Amino acid sequence: MTRTAFVSPFTNTTNRYIDLQKRLLSDCGFAVKPLSIKSVLTGQAWGLFKPGNVMAFHWLETRPFVWKGASPRLALKGSVEFLFYLLLMAVARAKVVYFVHNHAVHDTTGWHKKLSIRLIRLLRSMADVRVVHDPSHAEPYSAVYLPHPLYWDDGQAAITHAPQPVASVPRPPQFGMLGAVRPYKNIHAILEIWPPGLPLVIRGRASDDYAAKLKEIITRRQLAPQVVFQSGYMSDADFAASLASLDVLILAHINDSMLVSGAFFEAVGQVPAIWARESPFIHWVASELPSTVPFKDDEELVARATALKAIAPSKSDQGLTAIRLFGWKECVRSYSAVLNPAPGRNQK
Numbered sequence: 271m272t273r274t275a276f277v278s279p280f281t282n283t284t285n286r287y288i289d290l291q292k293r294l295l296s297d298c299g300f301a302v303k304p305l306s307i308k309s310v311l312t313g314q315a316w317g318l319f320k321p322g323n324v325m326a327f328h329w330l331e332t333r334p335f336v337w338k339g340a341s342p343r344l345a346l347k348g349s350v351e352f353l354f355y356l357l358l359m360a361v362a363r364a365k366v367v368y369f370v371h372n373h374a375v376h377d378t379t380g381w382h383k384k385l386s387i388r389l390i391r392l393l394r395s396m397a398d399v400r401v402v403h404d405p406s407h408a409e410p411y412s413a414v415y416l417p418h419p420l421y422w423d424d425g426q427a428a429i430t431h432a433p434q435p436v437a438s439v440p441r442p443p444q445f446g447m448l449g450a451v452r453p454y455k456n457i458h459a460i461l462e463i464w465p466p467g468l469p470l471v472i473r474g475r476a477s478d479d480y481a482a483k484l485k486e487i488i489t490r491r492q493l494a495p496q497v498v499f500q501s502g503y504m505s506d507a508d509f510a511a512s513l514a515s516l517d518v519l520i521l522a523h524i525n526d527s528m529l530v531s532g533a534f535f536e537a538v539g540q541v542p543a544i545w546a547r548e549s550p551f552i553h554w555v556a557s558e559l560p561s562t563v564p565f566k567d568d569e570e571l572v573a574r575a576t577a578l579k580a581i582a583p584s585k586s587d588q589g590l591t592a593i594r595l596f597g598w599k600e601c602v603r604s605y606s607a608v609l610n611p612a613p614g615r616n617q618k
Contacts, residue, residue: 272301274317275324275609276364277353280304284450284475284503287532288328290419297425298606300324309353323364327397328426330368331353331389335382339479340453342386345417352389367609368397370411372528381537399608401483406550416604417596421536421549422510425598443578446470446516448509449533451476451484451501456522456547456568461487464497470520472499473512481617483508490526513537518578520548522571538562539592545571561588 282288290471305325311313316367317323334349335342346544350572359366372465375386394400400413408415419425447457451474460482464470469495472484483503488497503511513519519537530551537544538559546552548564556562565571594600 271418272366273322273324274320275297275300275302275326275397276305276318277302277326278305278330279328280306285532286421286506287419288422290421290424291326291328293375294419294601294605295324295326295601295609298609300609316602318358318362318364322470324367325359325362325364325368326367327355329368329371330393331372331386335375335378335386337377337477340477342375356392356396360366365399365609366397367399367401368392368393369401370402370407370413370529371403373526376514376527377452394550401608402529403552404549404551407529414608416608417533417601418530418532418535419598419601420538420542420592420596421532422540423593423597425602442469442580443517444471444515444520445520445575446471446473446512446548447513447520447522448472448504448516449474449531449536451480453480454524454527458483458487458523459461459568460520460522460571461491461493461497463568464493465572465576466489466491466505467494467496468575470497471512472497473504474501474527475503476501489600494575510535513540516541518543518545518575520571523547524569535596538596539589545574547571555595559591 277288277292277295279288281283293304298575303309303315303317310318318325330352333352333355334344336345370390372390373387373430374383374390380385394411400411401416402408402411402413403416405415423453437536442447445468447455447460451457451472457472476484476566479531481577488494511535518542519533521534523531525547529548533542534546538555542561544562545565546562550563550564552564556564
């Protein structure tokens with residue numbers, strides 16, 4: 271009998287991660303269906319009350335918040351929806367799988383941040399299985415590590431190696447910061463100390479207030495035209511083209527917000543180098559992929575960028591190593607091992 275995986279959220283128009291997760295579940299043998307208040311109230315999710323099925327939750331801790339510009343605040347509607355899903359977790363017989371993506375809801379501060387941390391802790395306590403994409407947090411969060419899938423090895427194309435750009439001769443490096451442009455990525459702090467004359471491309475959608483803040487810094491510090499900021503949604507093709515033009519992708523995210531960066535899994539094996547703020551995950555990856563280089567703080571990043579006069583040619587095995595660690599076949603194997611337990615194991 272086919273088992274069903276109910277996924278929340280079921281769509282995300284700005285990030286293919288959910289589509290990758292749905293395809294992974296399908297390749298693991300599940301029929302994939304939406305998990306929403308509407309599907310429950312209209313009787314389309316009765317499988318939630320059947321043992322053996324799965325409820326997969328992503329970013330549920332964000333539901334009580336709405337964003338006014340770059341700053342989140344609590345909302346009554348979202349808080350009621352959050353309570354509905356908590357009740358559903360408590361009464362459903364399907365296995366509750368909660369993907370722990372964040373330490374705190376992005377861009378929250380003060381008591382909002384403390385509340386979001388407690389919400390994440392509550393969701394972890396309600397789940398039968400907690401999943402993290404950072405192996406160093408498996409034990410602290412009583413979770414199982416499952417790899418974050420690569421965006422360029424997505425189970426639809428027969429990829430045997432990543433199409434890495436290879437420099438035939440050393441050349442001046444091009445730095446970039448791509449993806450959603452938000453305060454937790456610390457871009458504003460980098461711009462405040464970025465050396466004039468050093469090329470940097472910043473692209474991705476941003477709220478009007480945060481975009482204005484970045485433009486003000488660029489103007490005040492006279493960083494243009496070497497520093498380019500383009501605000502707006504990037505299609506998959508646009509993101510890939512921008513990524514292909516880079517020598518170094520910079521990931522300057524603050525460490526107490528998320529566990530891993532989605533942009534990392536767009537870029538790993540695809541660009542000559544990724545410079546990322548120190549974290550247990552980045553140190554682990556750096557031990558496997560020398561093209562991933564940790565930096566401790568903003569000053570160290572800028573000093574390293576200033577000192578880099580040329581980028582060395584990429585090593586051809588970086589893409590193959592990325593596939594070994596995060597590729598589609600490895601994801602299907604590891605997800606199946608967790609979500610399809612061997613006969614005889616206890617079921618919820």
